[in-house]
Amino acid sequence: MAKEHEYTCRIGWTGNRGDGTRTYRGYDRTWDVVTPGKPTIHCSNDPLLGGDPTLPNPEDLLLASLSSCHMLWYLHLASTAKIVVHRYTDDPLGVGEVHADGLGTDIRQAEAIHHEVHRYCFIARSVNSPVTYAPTFEIAVG
Structure with a gap:
């Protein structure tokens, strides 16, 4: 039997300008x-849909969740494989579509671990759209 993890949060709409959703353009998203x-x-x-460009949107949060989960599992699996990681950065890219309707490190193994993470990250396994990874590595000398 799988062990369950429970998470909770509260989403509270803050965009009521006084008239609620009386008109489509009369409230903030x-x-x-x-x-x-x-x-x-x-x-x-999303700003393209009337949102505030200075605040995170659902797409930003989904992308950050996928990338963060991937990073945490990568670090875990690298540690288990005795691959020492000193720094990790990611610049994930999410694409939305709108329709009319180390020295001595085995780089191949390090890259393979990135692709193995998808088996573990429950966030990546929970989305129906493809999640792909294209890692790059920087080897520290000295």
């Missing part, structure tokens, strides 16, 4: 993500 004991995340819709 903003909300807060409140997780007990953690900082509040102020969010908005």
